[in-house]
Amino acid sequence: MNFMRGPGKMKRWTLPLAALLTAAMLLFLVSPVFANTIKLIVDGTYVQSDVAPLLVNNRALVPIRVVSERLGAHVDWDPNTSTATIQSGNRVIYLTAGSSTADIDGKTVYLDPPPQLMEGRLMVPLRFISESLGKNVYYDATFLDEPTVWVSTENLLSLDDVNVNDGNYIEYTEEASGLPYYVMKSEGMTKRGIRIGDPISTVKERYGIPQRDTFDSSTKKNIVEYTTLFLPQSGYSYWLVFEHQNGTVERVVVYPPN
Incomplete structure (x- = not known):
C-alpha cells in the first residue's frame, strides 16, 4: 500500500465489492x-x-x-x-x-x-x-x-490505540485546513506504553511494521506512522505518528479522519 499523511493528506484505495449472495x-x-x-x-x-x-x-x-x-x-x-x-x-x-x-x-x-x-x-x-x-x-x-x-501486511491499530480523551493529549488546530490534531503531552504515554524519549525501535517492537517509515520534508522529521482500521474511499482512518531523531521519540501525534 502507498500512504500519504501530512495534515489533511491520505492515499485512498478503490475497488467495488462483489454483490452479496442472498x-x-x-x-x-x-x-x-x-x-x-x-x-x-x-x-x-x-x-x-x-x-x-x-x-x-x-x-x-x-x-x-x-x-x-x-x-x-x-x-x-x-x-x-x-x-x-x-x-x-x-x-x-x-x-x-x-x-x-x-x-x-x-x-x-x-x-x-x-x-x-x-x-x-x-x-x-x-x-x-x-x-x-x-x-x-x-x-x-x-x-x-x-x-x-x-x-x-502492515499492522493496523484499534480505535483504543488513538483514544485522545484519556488525558495524555492536547488538541491543536492546523492553521491551513482548520482540522484538529492531538499532540501527546511530554509526560504522556500511548496505550502501548510509549513515552517521549523511548527508542523508536521499541515503538516498532510494540506496534509492528508501520505504514510509513520515512523522512517528512514538511516537518523535517523522521516519522513512523500507523493507521487504524478503515474502509476504502471513506477517509475514515485515524493516524498515529511518531516523530523521532537519532533513534529517539521526540513527538507523538494523532490525526483524526479527514
Whole structure:
C-alpha cells in the first residue's frame, strides 16, 4: 500500500465489492451452519469474488484462489481429490474440502471450520490462510455498521490505540485546513506504553511494521506512522505518528479522519 499523511493528506484505495449472495442462498449452501456475508479488505482494497466471503460459526470463510493469489501465493486444484495446494516462496500448504486438518510444510494443523465447496469454489478459513502466509487479520462486527475483515501486511491499530480523551493529549488546530490534531503531552504515554524519549525501535517492537517509515520534508522529521482500521474511499482512518531523531521519540501525534 502507498500512504500519504501530512495534515489533511491520505492515499485512498478503490475497488467495488462483489454483490452479496442472498440470505436464503447462504443458508442453503452451508446448512445447517449459521452464516452471514461479510466485507473483505486485503491490503487496502476490497476483494471481489463471484462467491462472497461469509461467516460460519463466527469464522470467516473466503474463496481460496481469490485471497491466496491476492496475497502473492500460487494455487493448484486437484478435482479428483478436492485438494488445493498453495505455494508461497518455500512454504507449501495442502487443504482438502471437508477435512478438518491441513498440511503446512509437512506439519499437520487443525481447521475450524473445515474448508467447504460452494458453487465450485473452495471456501477456507481466512485467518488460517492469511496467517500461514505471514499476514495480519482483523475483524470488526460493527465498524461503520458493516461486518468487515481486514488482511494486511502492515499492522493496523484499534480505535483504543488513538483514544485522545484519556488525558495524555492536547488538541491543536492546523492553521491551513482548520482540522484538529492531538499532540501527546511530554509526560504522556500511548496505550502501548510509549513515552517521549523511548527508542523508536521499541515503538516498532510494540506496534509492528508501520505504514510509513520515512523522512517528512514538511516537518523535517523522521516519522513512523500507523493507521487504524478503515474502509476504502471513506477517509475514515485515524493516524498515529511518531516523530523521532537519532533513534529517539521526540513527538507523538494523532490525526483524526479527514
